Amino acid sequence: MSCSVRLDGVTLDYYIYSVRAQSLRNAVFNMAVGGKLYKDQGDITVVRALENISFNLEEGDRLALIGHNGSGKTTLLKVIAGIYLPARGRVDVQGEMTSMIALGAGLDMDATGLQNIRKMGAMRMIPAKAIDARMGAIVEFSGLGDFVRLPMKTYSQGMMARLMFACATEFEADVLVLDEWLAAGDADFMAKAMERMHGFVDRAKIVVMGTHNFALAQQVCNKVCVMDSGRVTYFGPTEGWVAGGGGLKMAEA
Amino acid sequence: MDAVEGAVRDIIDGFRLTPLWSRLGWEQTVARFRRTILGPFWLTANLLAISFALAFVFGALSGAGYRSTFPMIIGGVLAWNMIGGVLSEASSVFIVSAGLMHTMKLPLSFHVLLMMHRAFINFLAQLIAFWVVLALLRLGALPTWHILFSLPLVLANMTLMSLIVAIPSTRFRDINQTVLFLTQILFFLTPIFWAPATAAKSLQLVARYSPIAHLLELIRQPLLGHAPALLSWEWGFATLFAQLAIVIVMLALFRKRVVFWL
Numbered sequence: 001m002s003c004s005v006r007l008d009g010v011t012l013d014y015y016i017y018s019v020r021a022q023s024l025r026n027a028v029f030n031m032a033v034g035g036k037l038y039k040d041q042g043d044i045t046v047v048r049a050l051e052n053i054s055f056n057l058e059e060g061d062r063l064a065l066i067g068h069n070g071s072g073k074t075t076l077l078k079v080i081a082g083i084y085l086p087a088r089g090r091v092d093v094q095g096e097m098t099s100m101i102a103l104g105a106g107l108d109m110d111a112t113g114l115q116n117i118r119k120m121g122a123m124r125m126i127p128a129k130a131i132d133a134r135m136g137a138i139v140e141f142s143g144l145g146d147f148v149r150l151p152m153k154t155y156s157q158g159m160m161a162r163l164m165f166a167c168a169t170e171f172e173a174d175v176l177v178l179d180e181w182l183a184a185g186d187a188d189f190m191a192k193a194m195e196r197m198h199g200f201v202d203r204a205k206i207v208v209m210g211t212h213n214f215a216l217a218q219q220v221c222n223k224v225c226v227m228d229s230g231r232v233t234y235f236g237p238t239e240g241w242v243a244g245g246g247g248l249k250m251a252e253a
Numbered sequence: 254m255d256a257v258e259g260a261v262r263d264i265i266d267g268f269r270l271t272p273l274w275s276r277l278g279w280e281q282t283v284a285r286f287r288r289t290i291l292g293p294f295w296l297t298a299n300l301l302a303i304s305f306a307l308a309f310v311f312g313a314l315s316g317a318g319y320r321s322t323f324p325m326i327i328g329g330v331l332a333w334n335m336i337g338g339v340l341s342e343a344s345s346v347f348i349v350s351a352g353l354m355h356t357m358k359l360p361l362s363f364h365v366l367l368m369m370h371r372a373f374i375n376f377l378a379q380l381i382a383f384w385v386v387l388a389l390l391r392l393g394a395l396p397t398w399h400i401l402f403s404l405p406l407v408l409a410n411m412t413l414m415s416l417i418v419a420i421p422s423t424r425f426r427d428i429n430q431t432v433l434f435l436t437q438i439l440f441f442l443t444p445i446f447w448a449p450a451t452a453a454k455s456l457q458l459v460a461r462y463s464p465i466a467h468l469l470e471l472i473r474q475p476l477l478g479h480a481p482a483l484l485s486w487e488w489g490f491a492t493l494f495a496q497l498a499i500v501i502v503m504l505a506l507f508r509k510r511v512v513f514w515l
Contacts, residue, residue: 017424017514081357083354083356083512099357105355110287125273
């Protein structure tokens with residue numbers, strides 16, 4: 001099946017509700033004065049997190065989202081993953097998708113690693129038999145050994161990242177969305193992860209990853225999307241970005 | 254029209270994910286009793302403790318024989334544990350699911366269905382205890398066939414009610430608190446441990462016009478071997494359609510916003 005990710009003029013506003021705005025009393029009081037104060041006071045702060053973003057990803061594309069903290073990378077990943085619905089514009093994803101946005105999200109910290117592998121599989125509606133059949137491969141790739149029998153709360157960030165990545169990539173989806181948490185793994189694991197992501201291109205999968213690691217972006221991704229305050233400042237092949245000195249500029253800034 | 258279509262799709266998608274929430278519901282129920290010795294028996298402890306305590310107090314107050322009121326009371330508590338339990342959990346359903354909502358694309362109805370599934374497992378465990386206790390006391394009665402239709406009707410009503418409660422209480426955290434204490438008041442204003450027939454006029458009015466009272470009877474009466482009153486069926490269906498309309502409007506208006514309210 002062919003897969004693609006298309007964004008067309010996506011704009012997303014973030015509504016931030018202060019503690020005051022979340023109280024009914026304030027809403028009622030402000031209604032009495034016409035509701036204007038309510039907005040003027042800035043109780044609901046509207047942040048334009050994404051502004052008019054359009055791009056297409058085709059089969060085999062691996063996109064690195066690069067930008068400063070708060071530039072909108074994670075928000076864009078969440079929009080692609082369908083967690084945030086854009087205020088304007090269209091998001092069209094063809095193909096089955098796996099999103100791993102936050103480290104440890106959706107995991108049961110009291111359950112063991114093995115139980116969590118089953119859980120992550122279940123969340124993606126993979127039959128129990130299929131999960132058990134791949135269990136060995138997942139444990140092996142994660143490199144956790146006997147630690148998979150311990151509760152997740154004893155894991156370090158890096159161990160959690162290993163388990164999540166192993167699980168996310170063993171049951172291949174057409175579109176994989178990853179945020180920067182991958183960097184919690186050690187060098188040895190990063191090398192393994194890169195190798196596995198390279199394999200995706202042969203099977204025409206799409207990867208979208210948010211990262212601050214420019215080396216990783218250059219080695220794994222064929223496209224780069226640089227973001228700055230919710231806008232795309234560069235979108236194109238990795239070579240163009242490197243040639244333009246983008247990587248260096250970003251590193252210095 | 255687009256928004257209404259999205260609202261309907263949200264509900265349909267929720268049902269399409271039945272394999273997922275049914276599996277998660279079981280897992281979460283099991284996880285609750287991890288490292289407890291009595292395990293699933295804790296599900297029934299509340300029913301038995303409250304029923305015996307209420308029967309003791311109510312019997313002493315009214316002078317009515319313990320055997321004549323106990324089935325009504327335990328049936329009432331059984332039904333209430335589901336209805337009241339769902340109501341008090343509903344206001345925080347999205348807040349509890351925040352982690353999941355921030356990491357996975359799921360329809361809003363999914364989280365409510367997941368909670369309803371847990372409540373249903375709870376209900377089934379308590380139902381077994383209800384039958385066992387009544388059989389031991391030789392007060393048992395065979396349920397009537399009405400339960401096959403009335404229980405799904407109540408579950409559907411509670412699912413919609415949960416969505417109606419959950420959406421505004423995610424936005425305004427005051428509602429969250431209000432619902433909790435309203436649920437406590439409803440416990441007394443619902444004929445759980447008092448019978449409308451022998452109650453004062455004002456209480457009879459409450460029992461007649463409270464939709465919660467009718468939902469309660471729709472579960473309790475068939476379990477005690479009686480057919481529910483026609484009035485209860487009418488209320489059950491009326492609230493179902495009214496709530497469905499409200500849910501669709503709410504989802505159409507606020508579906509995209511809820512995740513930002515967390």
